[in-house]
Amino acid sequence: MKVILTHEVSSLGNPGDVVDVKDGYARNFLFRRGLATAWTKGGQKEVDAINKGREVRAVKTLDEAKSIKGNLENKAVKVVAHAGTGGRLFGAVSTADVATAVKAAGGPELDRRKIEITTPIKSVGTHEALVRLHPEVQATLKLDVVAG
Template sequence: MKLILTHEVSGLGAAGDIIEVKDGYGRNYLLPRGLATAWTKGGQKQVDAITKGREVREIKDLDTARNIKGRLESTSVQVPAKSGQSGRLFGAISNGDIAAAVKAAGGPELDKRKIEVKTHIKTLGSYEATVRLHPEVAATLTFEVVSA
């Protein structure tokens, strides 16, 4: 199945890329979430508009991304969550929770789709996440999950 990415998808490409994926992945994951649209001959205009917009943003955002990386890595972030006596959480910490905690700590506003956590967070403690700020810049965010 041939698709046009409308958002950046980790492992596939950036917005405006034309990709070839298996039918089920495209039909059941990418299309319903709005991450891609079906490729057509007329879709080439859409691809050109997306890539032009991306190029304009990337040129001016590289320095900004580096500044945000420095701010993120120096910010102390605590994510409050309900937990039991053993330190096990009632539920799990999502990328949206992490983005909200960064903003509450005085950090920049982050897109939750650009935050990547390696493991499911289900206990109290200290964790790390990677934030993709730019194709060339990725920040490592250290945060602590505390009992609320």
């Protein structure tokens, strides 16, 4: 089944890409989560709109991405989360929390979908997150999670 991706899906593609996937994967995963729509003849207009929006939001050049990477990797970002005794968090730190903390620390505004947290952050302390700035540039972000 041909689908148009509306959001980035790891190991599948970026928004605006037309990909061929199995029917069950499309119906049970992509459509239910709003990550894709079915391909139709009129779908090309949707693809063009998604690509135009992606170009506006994307980091323009490789040099800009490298400078942002340098800024992000040089400082630790403080994330305040509600924690109980023993340093255990109520819930987990989300990618939206990380994006908000980076902006509050004076960093660039990051899209939460470009941030990857490999292991769930459920305790206070020092953790890491990966930020995909450009197809060729990824930054490792140091997070200091504190109780607040």
